[in-house]
Amino acid sequence: MQFSKASSLLLIALLGISAIAQAQAPRPAGPWFGVQPPPQFGSEAAVIVGARTPREANFGAAAPPEFLGATIKKDVATIVEFSRASQASREFGSGQLWGRVSGFPSSAKTIEWAVAQLRAAGIADTKIQPFKQESRASFWIPLSWEVRLLGDGAFGAGTTDVVLESALPVTASDIAAGKLTAPLVYVGAAHPSVLKHIDVKGKIAVQLIVPQGHMVFERSTVRSRTQDLFKRGAIAVLNLVRLPGNERSTDFGNCGGPCFNLGGRDGQFIETVFDRAAQLGLDDKLRAQLTLKTETRTGLQAQNGVAVIPGSKSAETIVIDAHADAWFDGAGDNADGLAVMLALARHFAKPEHRPERTLVFVVSAGHHSPGLNGPRNFVGANAELAKQAVLVVNIEHVAQRNFSPAREVGADGYRHAVADSGEAPIVFGVTNGAPFLDDLAQQGVARFGVNFISDKSTMQSGETGGFSDVKAAKITIMQAPPLYHTTGEVLEVISTPGLERMARFLAFFIAEATKAPREKINP
Ligand SMILES: [Zn+2]
Numbered sequence: 001m002q003f004s005k006a007s008s009l010l011l012i013a014l015l016g017i018s019a020i021a022q023a024q025a026p027r028p029a030g031p032w033f034g035v036q037p038p039p040q041f042g043s044e045a046a047v048i049v050g051a052r053t054p055r056e057a058n059f060g061a062a063a064p065p066e067f068l069g070a071t072i073k074k075d076v077a078t079i080v081e082f083s084r085a086s087q088a089s090r091e092f093g094s095g096q097l098w099g100r101v102s103g104f105p106s107s108a109k110t111i112e113w114a115v116a117q118l119r120a121a122g123i124a125d126t127k128i129q130p131f132k133q134e135s136r137a138s139f140w141i142p143l144s145w146e147v148r149l150l151g152d153g154a155f156g157a158g159t160t161d162v163v164l165e166s167a168l169p170v171t172a173s174d175i176a177a178g179k180l181t182a183p184l185v186y187v188g189a190a191h192p193s194v195l196k197h198i199d200v201k202g203k204i205a206v207q208l209i210v211p212q213g214h215m216v217f218e219r220s221t222v223r224s225r226t227q228d229l230f231k232r233g234a235i236a237v238l239n240l241v242r243l244p245g246n247e248r249s250t251d252f253g254n255c256g257g258p259c260f261n262l263g264g265r266d267g268q269f270i271e272t273v274f275d276r277a278a279q280l281g282l283d284d285k286l287r288a289q290l291t292l293k294t295e296t297r298t299g300l301q302a303q304n305g306v307a308v309i310p311g312s313k314s315a316e317t318i319v320i321d322a323h324a325d326a327w328f329d330g331a332g333d334n335a336d337g338l339a340v341m342l343a344l345a346r347h348f349a350k351p352e353h354r355p356e357r358t359l360v361f362v363v364s365a366g367h368h369s370p371g372l373n374g375p376r377n378f379v380g381a382n383a384e385l386a387k388q389a390v391l392v393v394n395i396e397h398v399a400q401r402n403f404s405p406a407r408e409v410g411a412d413g414y415r416h417a418v419a420d421s422g423e424a425p426i427v428f429g430v431t432n433g434a435p436f437l438d439d440l441a442q443q444g445v446a447r448f449g450v451n452f453i454s455d456k457s458t459m460q461s462g463e464t465g466g467f468s469d470v471k472a473a474k475i476t477i478m479q480a481p482p483l484y485h486t487t488g489e490v491l492e493v494i495s496t497p498g499l500e501r502m503a504r505f506l507a508f509f510i511a512e513a514t515k516a517p518r519e520k521i522n523p
Contacts, residue, residue, distance in 0.1 A: 178293055331400075427476065
């Protein structure tokens, strides 16, 4: 065969390009293509909390002692300790999951402690109201599990299995016989336009989820895309949840098969390994072994705590609710809200602060455990108090610090998140949009420095849903920062002055609402 001069030159050029490409292709350099392994679970905080504290809550006059940030923070720490005890005692299986979980001792103890605080504040009418799990409901609980990337000598000398410790199975995932091993396939954000080019049959699909703010915003998209992956033949799905740190996260349930969420650092490791493997044509050798033990509980029992401060002029009620249940430490969801509510109860229990309307404080069983809804059971067991309500105030996630991506990137390419000196944005949802209530919120920003979002909102979320039978204005005061429902939401990310700001604002707000004409609250 003869080559023309031109085609010979072309061939040489192509060979040259190929030689350069080969020279540039990364060779396996050490275990796992030389990719730095993810940090051990729990070995570093999800976000950097520097020495600069949030700006002080300074209103000219000193806070009453019950509203001092440090005092409220102590209660937050105590509430978090109930979760830590759940972890230490392995309340659930291996101890990989913990919290203050309704239907279990960790929640019961938290509520008993909170009610003891209300009693100690001098509120005579204080009780614990037990209730049973709805008969049709069941509670799926993961007991122990493992996501293990299987090592292969082709990935570099010394490659051994890597256990991704941030893994957490999402609700109702189950693996037949408790174990499966399969090849991995990376599907990016699992858009249908991408999946039409990828064969996921018989494989564990690895899906990237980049929360726009927090996991709640992604719920419906992730659910439909994951179910699509199973329809296309995937046998399991790993969700790489790109959140700060290497945290376990609970969300994205009912995905249609065995699904595990993975934290940011573990996710970055897998993605980098996939890229290196793909460059060497080894990506089809990546495999994982998943194991999972679960149980499903029915017939559980939970309780609410209820304390009533009778009004000096009216039997009409203002119901103030904070849920006591939590996944993991739950310092923001909702230890801070519960601690702020206890501070308010101590304040209004003092004779000099006696309200005109009756105040009802609900230490709620919460809404995480299926069939054990705190607010719904409160309304059922206290029909008269609920009927007399002119306003419901749900204090839910209120004092977590704000953080954003750091300027610096680590040697492994990971960008940390760092706290700033304020609190994360707080939605102030007013179901009926009453101008009087929105105006009080605006005064909260101006006088107390609470970081409410600038737009008015009729949002009702979390606990507020359980009050649907109460025909009155409902306020939802809620942050939903990135770490919520993850193991990263620890005591250190709670703003001490933020607790004080919120407690003082709410004392003002509730005092105004106790004496406002009914038609201003419910126009
Ligand atoms: Zn919550």
